[in-house]
Amino acid sequence: MRVVLVDDEKGIVDGLQKLMGRYIPECEIAGVAYNGLEGAQLIQACKPDIVITDIRMPHADGLDMIAMLQEAGCKAKYILLSGYADFEYARKGMRLGVQHYINKPVEEEELRESVYEAMEQIRVERGDMQQIDNLKSVLLQHTLRDLIDAGGDNPGYVRELLQSADIPLTHTSFVCVLLEFDSPMNPGADIGFDSVFSLVDRAFSAFGGVYPFRYTAAQGAVLVTEEGSIAYGELVDALHGLKEALWQELQLSMAAGVGTVKEQAVDIRLSFEEARHALTFSMGKGAGAVSPYAEYYRNEHALSRKKDTIAEIKAYVEEHFHEPISLADLSARFYINPYYLSQLFKQKTGDTYLNYLVQIRMNKAKELLAMTDQKVYEICQAVGYSDSQYFSRLFEKSTGCKPSEYRRRTHDQVADR
Numbered sequence: 001m002r003v004v005l006v007d008d009e010k011g012i013v014d015g016l017q018k019l020m021g022r023y024i025p026e027c028e029i030a031g032v033a034y035n036g037l038e039g040a041q042l043i044q045a046c047k048p049d050i051v052i053t054d055i056r057m058p059h060a061d062g063l064d065m066i067a068m069l070q071e072a073g074c075k076a077k078y079i080l081l082s083g084y085a086d087f088e089y090a091r092k093g094m095r096l097g098v099q100h101y102i103n104k105p106v107e108e109e110e111l112r113e114s115v116y117e118a119m120e121q122i123r124v125e126r127g128d129m130q131q132i133d134n135l136k137s138v139l140l141q142h143t144l145r146d147l148i149d150a151g152g153d154n155p156g157y158v159r160e161l162l163q164s165a166d167i168p169l170t171h172t173s174f175v176c177v178l179l180e181f182d183s184p185m186n187p188g189a190d191i192g193f194d195s196v197f198s199l200v201d202r203a204f205s206a207f208g209g210v211y212p213f214r215y216t217a218a219q220g221a222v223l224v225t226e227e228g229s230i231a232y233g234e235l236v237d238a239l240h241g242l243k244e245a246l247w248q249e250l251q252l253s254m255a256a257g258v259g260t261v262k263e264q265a266v267d268i269r270l271s272f273e274e275a276r277h278a279l280t281f282s283m284g285k286g287a288g289a290v291s292p293y294a295e296y297y298r299n300e301h302a303l304s305r306k307k308d309t310i311a312e313i314k315a316y317v318e319e320h321f322h323e324p325i326s327l328a329d330l331s332a333r334f335y336i337n338p339y340y341l342s343q344l345f346k347q348k349t350g351d352t353y354l355n356y357l358v359q360i361r362m363n364k365a366k367e368l369l370a371m372t373d374q375k376v377y378e379i380c381q382a383v384g385y386s387d388s389q390y391f392s393r394l395f396e397k398s399t400g401c402k403p404s405e406y407r408r409r410t411h412d413q414v415a416d417r
Contacts, residue, residue, distance in 0.1 A: 001119055002030040004046065006039035006053040006062065007081060016052060016106065023112050026119070036060025040068050043076065050118050052079045052102075066098065077118040081106065144213050144223060148176070148272040155266045162265055167209060167223070169265055173230045176259040176272040177222040177239065178215065178279045181252050191218060195250055203242035206234065216332060221275075223268065230261045232292070239290045255279060256290045276336065309334060310348040313341075314356070321360045322384045327353050361385070362398040369403055370410040376403045 003020065007013050013032050020027055030046045033039035037059040043051055051069075053062040060068070066078055079100040099121075100114040147161050162169055181191050197212040200222060204210040209225035224235065239256050246252040257279025259271030274293035281291050313330055330353070331338040345353045361383040368379045380391040395403050 001027045001050055001122065002046070002048040003027045003050045003052060003115075004031050004033070004039070004043050004048040004076075005029065006033045006036070006042075006051065006057070006065070008034050008054060008057040010034065012054070012081070012104070012106070016111070019106065019108055019111055020115075023108050024115050027115065036062060036065035040065050043069055043074060044072055047074070048076055049122055050079065050115065051076045052081065052115075055080055055082045077122060079114050079118060144211060144221070145215075147223075148221070148269050155264075158266045158268070165211070167211065168225060168227070171227055172208075172265075173226050173228065173261050173263055174265060174268050174271060175224050175230055175232075175235065175261045176268060176275045177224065177235075178257045178272065178275040179220045179222065180255045180279060181218050181220065181246070182254075183252055191220075191252070192250065193220060196220060196246065196252070199242060199245050199249065203238045203245060204235075206238070216338070218332070221272065232258075232261060236290060236292060243290065257281070258290070258292045260293050280334070308348075309336070310345060313345070314349075317357060317360060321357065321364060322382060324384065325357070358394060358398065362395060365391075365395060365403065366399065366406065369407040379403070 005013050005016050007016070013034070017029055017032070020029060027050070030048045031042045033042045035058045036053075039051075039053060039057075040060065043065075051066075053065065055062040057065075062078075062080060069076070077100070078098045079102060080098055081102050081104055100118055102110050102114055144165070147158065159169060181196065183191070193214050197220070200212045200220070201210055204222070204224060207224050207230070208227050209223075211223040211225070213221055215221040224230065236258060239258065243254045243256070246254050257275040257277065259274035259278070262268060262271050278291040278293040278295070281295070313334060316330070316333070317325060327338050327342060330336075331341050334341070336344070342353060345351075345356070349356060351359075365379050365383045368374055368382060369376075372379075374382070376392070377388040380386075380388040383391075385391040385394075392403055395406070399406055401409070
């Protein structure tokens with residue numbers, strides 16, 4: 001804890017410094033002052049946790065100094081020194097929120113008790129504020145996820161989400177950025193998102209609002225807002241600066257996709273989709289690329305691949321059905337939140353992703369049973385399963401018969417023709 005001492009008697013100040021150093025080593029003397037005006041200037045400059053001040057001093061007494069500091073937003077705890085049994089001073093101090101008084105001459109026990117009480121009060125308040133900040137962070141992440149995953153085209157719902165997160169709406173521009181991180185120095189390591197987001201805040205400090213949140217295990221998203229228009233070139237420059245800072249300070253590489261600026265809150269989701277497409281493009285350009293959506297859109301190769309996302313996923317599954325491809329694997333490959341991908345797949349196909357994958361595999365298994373002499377366990381492995389009993393149960397559930405029975409029926413039908 002940092003402490004400032006204010007008293008017009010140098011002997012008192014020197015004595016307090018000795019007592020603090022000897023009996024309260026947890027505290028650091030951040031500075032000393034010898035009158036109220038000098039003390040106010042010092043305290044505003046060094047922002048201590050605790051101020052120990054005399055009441056009666058020249059230029060401004062201790063209580064006047066405290067009133068000035070509180071008006072300026074100073075959050076320090078105050079301990080008053082007084083050689084006078086003056087009720088009016090105490091009453092004015094109570095109105096200012098002062099809870100600790102020490103009579104002169106200062107005794108070590110009384111000083112230590114007052115300082116420790118003030119320290120404990122500070123710790124409790126900071127703990128409460130940390131809990132509040134953590135809760136706000138969690139609520140913000142949920143709000144932004146809802147906004148980009150399920151915001152839809154309902155302006156009222158979008159407005160309600162943004163208002164719940166204290167994100168400004170009127171005369172505001174919006175743009176989304178999607179970031180993908182990798183740790184070449186420590187492959188597979190968890191991303192320290194708190195450290196990453198500190199650098200994000202620093203890199204985007206020139207913009208009015210910066211709202212970063214974790215999107216997947218290796219991805220972060222950022223909603224940037226600005227009153228009026230957003231300087232797009234400056235945003236891209238800030239991303240390049242962020243990329244350098246992440247490597248220098250955290251040894252993380254970064255690729256980024258940037259959506260276009262939107263003037264309506266309901267279009268935030270569209271900006272995020274643009275950022276997702278741009279990130280896919282940037283990954284194809286090599287490690288560490290920063291790609292604005294316009295660059296992705298202009299690229300002829302990217303245009304040729306600009307198809308329905310679910311159609312792309314279905315084509316990929318049909319080609320790689322024999323591999324272990326979970327919903328999480330697909331979400332990472334196509335840069336879509338797993339929950340959103342699950343909802344979108346069901347919406348577009350009328351079935352769950354898992355059912356679709358099983359059906360693809362069962363169709364291939366039926367083909368292999370009818371056209372080859374491979375054993376059941378070999379077909380099981382060929383269509384992506386390691387447990388032949390589990391495969392047989394799935395096959396029977398899908399077709400109504402066991403694999404061996406299906407093969408026999410198919411061969412009998414061929415023989416009858």
